[in-house]
Amino acid sequence: MTRDRGLEELLRDELGDQSGLSEKSMFGGRAFLLNGNLLCGARSDGILIRLGKGNDGWALALPGVIQMLSGERVMQGWVRATAEVYGDDGLRRRLLDAALAYVKSLPAK
Secondary structure, eight states: OOOOHHHHHHHHHHHTTOTTEEEEEETTEEEEEETTEEEEEEETTEEEEEOOTTSOHHHHTSTTEEEEEETTEEEEEEEEEOHHHHTSHHHHHHHHHHHHHHHHTSOOO
8 A cells, every 4th residue: 555645734723733643653554642542544545443342333334435454354443434434524523532532442552
């Protein structure tokens, strides 16, 4: 996979004021971490969002949102959204707000 620098910049703009935010290259793209915990990621095939196990049903009901796979393994609590989804300001904000709420509940690493 290749990086999507436009999506990375969009996420930086949305998340920039979060205390404890950092970035690193992972999963063939750019990962955003909050207090050391993975929050979301940007790749050419979409945005990866961490919602937490059991918290992703509402997102998976949206067209353009699928369960994240690592190889053939289903990653519970993680979803991938297409450009049509993250290009919608309201949906992107809803996904990021849900990810932030979940990741903020985790102990810092």
